Amino acid sequence: MTDRALSVVRSGALTTVQDEGRPGHAHLGVPRSGALDPPAAALANRLVGNPAGAAVLETTLDGCALRPRSAVVVAVTGAPCPVTVDGRPAAWGAPVHVPAGALLDVGSVRAGLRSYVAVSGGVAVEPVLGSRSTDLLSGLGPVPLTDGTVLPVGRPGVLHARVDVVPHVAPPSELVLRVTPGPRDDWFTASALRTLTTRPYRVSSASNRIGLRTDGPPLERAVSGELPSEGLVLGAVQVPPDGRPVVFLADHPTTGGYPVIAVVRRADLPAAAQAVPGTPVRFMLVRRR
Numbered sequence: 001m002t003d004r005a006l007s008v009v010r011s012g013a014l015t016t017v018q019d020e021g022r023p024g025h026a027h028l029g030v031p032r033s034g035a036l037d038p039p040a041a042a043l044a045n046r047l048v049g050n051p052a053g054a055a056v057l058e059t060t061l062d063g064c065a066l067r068p069r070s071a072v073v074v075a076v077t078g079a080p081c082p083v084t085v086d087g088r089p090a091a092w093g094a095p096v097h098v099p100a101g102a103l104l105d106v107g108s109v110r111a112g113l114r115s116y117v118a119v120s121g122g123v124a125v126e127p128v129l130g131s132r133s134t135d136l137l138s139g140l141g142p143v144p145l146t147d148g149t150v151l152p153v154g155r156p157g158v159l160h161a162r163v164d165v166v167p168h169v170a171p172p173s174e175l176v177l178r179v180t181p182g183p184r185d186d187w188f189t190a191s192a193l194r195t196l197t198t199r200p201y202r203v204s205s206a207s208n209r210i211g212l213r214t215d216g217p218p219l220e221r222a223v224s225g226e227l228p229s230e231g232l233v234l235g236a237v238q239v240p241p242d243g244r245p246v247v248f249l250a251d252h253p254t255t256g257g258y259p260v261i262a263v264v265r266r267a268d269l270p271a272a273a274q275a276v277p278g279t280p281v282r283f284m285l286v287r288r289r
Contacts (some may be wrong), residue, residue: 054122079112218243
């Protein structure tokens with residue numbers, strides 16, 4: 001029987017298995033998780049003929065290196081980076097044939113933060129609660145990759161896409177996040193919402209898959225008491241005691257006790273996955289329809 005698997009030669013700074021996540025389990029305290037840049041992950045899957053929900057690898061900053069045990073087709077999307085097969089340059093953002101035993105090297109990003117590596121058949125680790133995603137907060141799913149890890153690969157489906165180039169959205173030079181006020185905007189002064197939506201912020205180096213932290217002017221509270229823990233959603237803008245807003249991403253906790261001043265539109269969140277520390281952040285107020 002053909003051995004369909006990938007051997008991890010170089011795991012990189014942080015490489016995890018991700019798919020579309022595990023929605024519907026917040027009542028159990030389980031975050032959604034999943035790829036931080038869903039359009040990039042879905043594009044990589046389309047390029048190799050996988051369904052959109054197939055599991056891919058999400059790399060951070062310096063990529064990874066893999067050796068397939070049987071011939072596969074791969075595609076790398078997300079943050080632009082060099083791709084080589086046995087040292088020879090290969091295409092980024094297009095299907096690439098990798099022979100059995102060859103070394104696929106996904107290099108350091110040239111812009112952005114996270115690249116996505118899809119392989120024909122998908123990464124076939126055992127699902128947990130219906131998803132193969134690594135959740136860094138709860139610890140569900142496979143652990144982040146380490147050198148020597150062997151990942152099973154599924155059987156390929158339809159033929160991969162026949163393309164020369166693919167649409168590519170450049171990593172943002174400015175992160176624009178549309179926000180709707182609430183549910184706890186009344187816990188802040190009238191000037192706090194103006195500060196959030198008119199003053200400059202920048203992406204903090206403390207950001208991760210749980211939340212995008214910001215550096216900038218603190219938001220002034222009108223209510224100084226403690227808020228009982230309540231449910232949190234993807235894109236919630238929570239304000240901890242230092243007053244600097246945090247935008248919750250895929251691995252966010254399902255409950256929290258700090259007030260949420262606003263919620264970011266979901267369509268704006270993929271760009272947050274590629275915003276490097278220091279990127280300007282602008283919160284744009286959008287009222288409820």
